[in-house]
Amino acid sequence: MEEQQNITALQAELEELRHQLWEAQETIEAIRTGQIDAIVVNGKNGHELYTLKTADYSYRVFIEKMTEGAVSLNYEGIILYCNSQFASLLNMPISKVIGMPFQDFVPEESKRNLRRLFENSWSKDCKEEVLLRTCDLEIPVLLSLTALEFNENMALSIIVTDLTAQKKTQQELERKNAQLARMNHELGLSNHDLQQFASVASHDLQEPLRKIQIFSNLLKDHNRKTLSAESKRFLDKIMSSAKRMKTLILDILSYSRLSAANNIFEPVDLNEIVKDLLEDFELIIQEKNADIRVGDLPQIEANRGQIRQVFQNMVSNALKFSKAEEAPVIEISGAYLEEKSFAAPQQSEGPYCLIRIKDNGIGFDQKYQNHIFALFERLHSKDSYEGSGIGLSITKKIIEKHDGLVQAWGIPGEGAEFLLLLPVFQEKNTQHVSTQEDLIGRG
Numbered sequence: 001m002e003e004q005q006n007i008t009a010l011q012a013e014l015e016e017l018r019h020q021l022w023e024a025q026e027t028i029e030a031i032r033t034g035q036i037d038a039i040v041v042n043g044k045n046g047h048e049l050y051t052l053k054t055a056d057y058s059y060r061v062f063i064e065k066m067t068e069g070a071v072s073l074n075y076e077g078i079i080l081y082c083n084s085q086f087a088s089l090l091n092m093p094i095s096k097v098i099g100m101p102f103q104d105f106v107p108e109e110s111k112r113n114l115r116r117l118f119e120n121s122w123s124k125d126c127k128e129e130v131l132l133r134t135c136d137l138e139i140p141v142l143l144s145l146t147a148l149e150f151n152e153n154m155a156l157s158i159i160v161t162d163l164t165a166q167k168k169t170q171q172e173l174e175r176k177n178a179q180l181a182r183m184n185h186e187l188g189l190s191n192h193d194l195q196q197f198a199s200v201a202s203h204d205l206q207e208p209l210r211k212i213q214i215f216s217n218l219l220k221d222h223n224r225k226t227l228s229a230e231s232k233r234f235l236d237k238i239m240s241s242a243k244r245m246k247t248l249i250l251d252i253l254s255y256s257r258l259s260a261a262n263n264i265f266e267p268v269d270l271n272e273i274v275k276d277l278l279e280d281f282e283l284i285i286q287e288k289n290a291d292i293r294v295g296d297l298p299q300i301e302a303n304r305g306q307i308r309q310v311f312q313n314m315v316s317n318a319l320k321f322s323k324a325e326e327a328p329v330i331e332i333s334g335a336y337l338e339e340k341s342f343a344a345p346q347q348s349e350g351p352y353c354l355i356r357i358k359d360n361g362i363g364f365d366q367k368y369q370n371h372i373f374a375l376f377e378r379l380h381s382k383d384s385y386e387g388s389g390i391g392l393s394i395t396k397k398i399i400e401k402h403d404g405l406v407q408a409w410g411i412p413g414e415g416a417e418f419l420l421l422l423p424v425f426q427e428k429n430t431q432h433v434s435t436q437e438d439l440i441g442r443g
Contacts, residue, residue, distance in 0.1 A: 266303075297334040
């Protein structure tokens with residue numbers, strides 16, 4: 001009889017415990033979903049009631065739905081509340097997370113630092129990165145801590161931001177940056193070697209080429225009367241090829257030197273540059289009866305020698321690719337623009353200048369506008385027009401070293417126009433290399 005009474009009593013006690021557990025779970029769920037805004041915790045001073053002053057249903061739903069973890073702690077660091085995102089981060093049910101000390105989720109070596117962080121957070125807002133450890137995994141997170149006032153107590157509110165993706169991205173970025181630094185270093189060494197090779201090769205090639213030219217001239221002079229017409233034609237081809245090869249060697253050397261990082265900028269009056277060039281081209285201008293019309297050009301900061309080479313290439317091309325039956329007309333004009341775009345409106349004393357070089361020569365098909373700036377690219381045979389095919393490549397590289405842009409327009413049989421867009425001022429001691437942007441439009 002006594003044993004039966006004990007069994008009945010134990011069953012009643014078990015049923016009561018089950019009821020209490022069910023009530024606890026219901027209470028936790030109600031707090032989590034915003035149905036109530038209080039929790040009773042058995043603390044050092046007995047049972048303590050925590051009630052949020054400003055808690056309402058919408059606020060609780062917002063906390064529950066946010067993509068970051070949200071946690072509230074009492075002064076002892078016990079978790080009074082957490083949202084689903086924090087429990088999901090730890091891969092644990094909410095019922096097991098609530099009531100546990102927060103420090104149980106950090107590595108042993110970080111607990112001292114965490115306690116210091118908590119102590120500081122009661123007096124001021126704090127942020128710090130820590131590792132959360134759960135299920136043998138370590139998760140980098142950012143803790144944003146703020147002390148909140150309850151009815152008669154204080155609680156520490158923590159927003160937990162998962163940094164896993166950010167850390168992976170940061171590590172990948174650091175890896176890419178290191179890889180880019182190595183590639184830049186290797187490219188620098190390669191460019192240096194290329195410049196050295198071009199310089200040595202050009203010097204070594206010029207010596208035997210000079211002998212070819214000298215002995216070809218001697219052969220022609222000493223045997224002028226005895227050489228047959230066919231032999232003279234062969235000799236002229238040798239001399240013509242040697243001349244083109246010398247031009248090609250000098251152009252390759254000039255192009256390779258443009259890869260040097262150093263660039264000295266100074267005030268340059270483009271009017272003076274063009275005036276000097278026209279004096280150099282005086283004979284060919286008279287020979288072709290060319291009409292060169294030069295407008296007022298701006299003064300810019302530039303490398304004088306390189307900019308002179310640009311105008312030399314432009315004027316030389318305009319004279320070279322003129323029509324046999326019509327005298328060349330070359331127009332050179334300048335204007336200031338308000339921004340780095342060919343379509344930008346003009347602006348008096350703007351930060352950029354646009355140089356137009358227009359001719360009435362043989363022109364070119366617009367579909368080749370990008371090809372004409374490629375190294376060794378030619379749209380006409382070397383028998384029809386002299387040159388190495390490097391001039392416009394040099395021009396483009398110089399303009400880009402000045403942080404500028406170049407664009408070409410042409411119509412077969414009607415002429416060509418080249419647009420040079422340059423900054424008026426350069427940043428001192430800074431190397432600018434800007435990629436050729438596809439900025440369509442003619443100002």
